[in-house]
Amino acid sequence: xxxxxxxxxxxxxxxxxxxxxxxxxxxxxxxxxxxxxxxxxxxxxxxxxxxxxxxxxxxxxxxxxxxxxxxxxxxxxxxxxxxxxxxxxxxxxxxxxxxxxxxxxxxxxxxxxxxxxxxxxxxxxxxxxxxxxxxxxxxxxxxxxxxxxxxxxxxxxxxxxxxxxxxxxxxxxxxxxxxxxxxxxxxxxxxxxxxxxxxxxxxxxxxxxxxxxxxxxxxxxxxxxxxxxxxxxxxxx
Amino acid sequence: xxxxxxxxxxxxxxxxxxxxxxxxxxxxxxxxxxxxxxxxxxxxxxxxxxxxxxxxxxxxxxxxxxxxxxxxxxxxxxxxxxxxxxxxxxxxxxxxxxxxxxxxxxxxxxxxxxxxxxxxxxxxxxxxxxxxxxxxxxxxxxxxxxxxxxxxxxxxxxxxxxxxxxxxxxxxxxxxxxxxxxxxxxxxxxxxxxxxxxxxxxxxxxxxxxxxxxxxxxxxxxxxxxxxxxxxxxxxxxxxxxxxxxxxxxxxxxxxxxxxxxxxxxxxxxxxxxxxxxxxxxxxxxxxxxxxxxxxxxxxxxxxx
Numbered sequence: 001x002x003x004x005x006x007x008x009x010x011x012x013x014x015x016x017x018x019x020x021x022x023x024x025x026x027x028x029x030x031x032x033x034x035x036x037x038x039x040x041x042x043x044x045x046x047x048x049x050x051x052x053x054x055x056x057x058x059x060x061x062x063x064x065x066x067x068x069x070x071x072x073x074x075x076x077x078x079x080x081x082x083x084x085x086x087x088x089x090x091x092x093x094x095x096x097x098x099x100x101x102x103x104x105x106x107x108x109x110x111x112x113x114x115x116x117x118x119x120x121x122x123x124x125x126x127x128x129x130x131x132x133x134x135x136x137x138x139x140x141x142x143x144x145x146x147x148x149x150x151x152x153x154x155x156x157x158x159x160x161x162x163x164x165x166x167x168x169x170x171x172x173x174x175x176x177x178x179x180x181x182x183x184x185x186x187x188x189x190x191x192x193x194x195x196x197x198x199x200x201x202x203x204x205x206x207x208x209x210x211x212x213x214x215x216x217x218x219x220x221x222x223x224x225x226x227x228x229x230x231x232x233x234x235x236x237x
Numbered sequence: 238x239x240x241x242x243x244x245x246x247x248x249x250x251x252x253x254x255x256x257x258x259x260x261x262x263x264x265x266x267x268x269x270x271x272x273x274x275x276x277x278x279x280x281x282x283x284x285x286x287x288x289x290x291x292x293x294x295x296x297x298x299x300x301x302x303x304x305x306x307x308x309x310x311x312x313x314x315x316x317x318x319x320x321x322x323x324x325x326x327x328x329x330x331x332x333x334x335x336x337x338x339x340x341x342x343x344x345x346x347x348x349x350x351x352x353x354x355x356x357x358x359x360x361x362x363x364x365x366x367x368x369x370x371x372x373x374x375x376x377x378x379x380x381x382x383x384x385x386x387x388x389x390x391x392x393x394x395x396x397x398x399x400x401x402x403x404x405x406x407x408x409x410x411x412x413x414x415x416x417x418x419x420x421x422x423x424x425x426x427x428x429x430x431x432x433x434x435x436x437x438x439x440x441x442x443x444x445x446x447x448x449x450x451x452x453x454x455x456x457x458x459x460x461x462x463x464x465x466x467x468x469x470x471x472x473x474x475x476x477x478x479x480x481x482x483x484x485x486x487x488x489x490x491x492x493x494x495x496x497x498x499x500x501x502x503x504x505x506x507x508x509x510x511x512x513x514x515x516x517x518x519x520x521x522x523x524x525x526x527x528x529x530x531x532x533x534x535x536x537x538x539x540x541x542x
Contacts, residue, residue, distance in 0.1 A: 048524060050520055050524075069523070070520060070523040070524055071523040071524075071526055071527055071528050071529070074523065074524050074526040078524075079524070082521065086515070086520075086521040088518060088536065088539055089453070089481070089539065089540050090453075090539035090540045090541070090542040091536070091539035095535075095539065096525075099522065099525050099526075099527065099535065100525045102525075102526055145525060149525065149526075
């Protein structure tokens with residue numbers, strides 16, 4: 001179980017996260033949603049160790065990991081798919097997938113991972129992960145690095161953004177694969193009803209706080225029928 | 238061949254020198270061994286200052302190795318090598334210099350290479366520079382490359398200096414005629430107190446002449462790099478120069494771009510980027526399990542690949 005206890009994070013005199021408490025259980029799919037600037041991405045980055053909370057603690061199976069660095073958390077089984085994938089000069093898709101798996105893999109294995117995110121592997125495996133790839137292609141490669149890692153705690157920050165022709169059904173299949181492989185925790189930040197629909201639990205954030213946590217069935221009606229106006233799109237804090 | 242010499246050659250050449258179709262090995266200012274074939278001839282210049290390499294017209298797929306190694310401390314070796322590439326020939330030339338200097342006096346090699354490519358000739362030119370040795374003696378390499386490309390000729394040059402060279406001044410001059418193409422890929426890594434200067438001077442003289450220069454460099458510690466380029470377009474032509482540097486520690490990198498369009502149909506582009514490794518790149522690789530130091534190395538290795 002992953003526990004966030006009383007997490008606070010303030011920047012430029014603005015409370016981005018305000019005393020957040022959250023418990024995430026194994027074998028569960030959580031979706032975080034909420035308006036822009038509600039603190040969703042910051043919360044995900046704090047879980048991965050990319051941002052450090054001003055106060056509060058993070059426990060993994062009862063062990064305090066608040067001070068663990070990003071790579072230490074990666075080795076503990078955390079994986080993070082960025083909202084905006086990073087480009088590299090000279091590093092190929094194959095290089096990145098090798099790093100992600102943490103071992104020497106053959107191209108065939110890398111191709112098999114790529115095909116799971118809907119990319120025709122032979123066209124991509126030796127290409128550099130740079131701006132010559134489209135936003136959608138970069139996004140799929142980003143998701144492929146998570147598949148390659150097979151994390152116990154998989155975090156996806158707006159994975160649907162920029163996914164062009166690839167269907168949400170395929171994206172949802174990826175989430176299921178990651179979760180089934182490890183019986184772990186999947187945490188997805190999303191505004192998309194189709195993604196929220198496959199979640200076990202939906203977490204609604206507003207103004208740096210967790211406004212509500214409920215099952216998919218109870219929450220979806222609330223979000224999409226009664227409170228449509230509270231859902232935004234685009235980048236987050 | 239001794240272990241030191243073999244190691245230097247391994248650093249310079251892609252393959253065993255004996256596997257080349259033609260080669261000329263120079264050590265400490267003297268010829269060690271040479272191999273020719275009926276299509277590619279090597280002659281020593283009469284004054285002993287270097288060699289002339291002649292590739293006959295229509296010669297295809299020849300590999301020519303021209304390495305220089307210096308194992309004597311205090312030696313200054315200046316060599317003039319001229320390459321005459323006949324019409325429609327297509328060859329690969331691997332050159333460069335390796336210095337092993339464990340002593341106190343400086344060792345220096347100035348290699349002046351001139352390329353004369355006839356119509357439709359095609360050359361892939363790989364030039365590596367490497368130095369080693371813990372003594373106080375400096376390892377200095379000053380390569381000069383002069384290129385003349387006749388109609389529709391093509392020269393692709395990879396120039397690589399990744400380790401051990403204390404000082405280098407690299408000058409590349411080219412004259413590119415109708416329909417000819419010059420492509421240069423430069424990779425440089427400097428560390429400690431090393432200095433590396435690069436200067437590209439290209440004249441795109443003919444219609445549809447083109448030139449692409451990509452320089453990627455990493456400057457570490459207290460090292461200093463200076464990149465300058467001057468591309469002149471005299472006709473309908475395309476010139477593109479990209480200087481991309483990663484700077485670390487207390488290093489300094491200076492880029493001086495110059496493009497000079499002397500024709501309304503000249504299309505010249507210069508891009509220069511100098512900066513530290515992007516934090517987002519480090520973070521991404523760390524989320525894949527690499528430490529910050531490991532991530533930094535992977536990024537630099539990829540950048541200079």
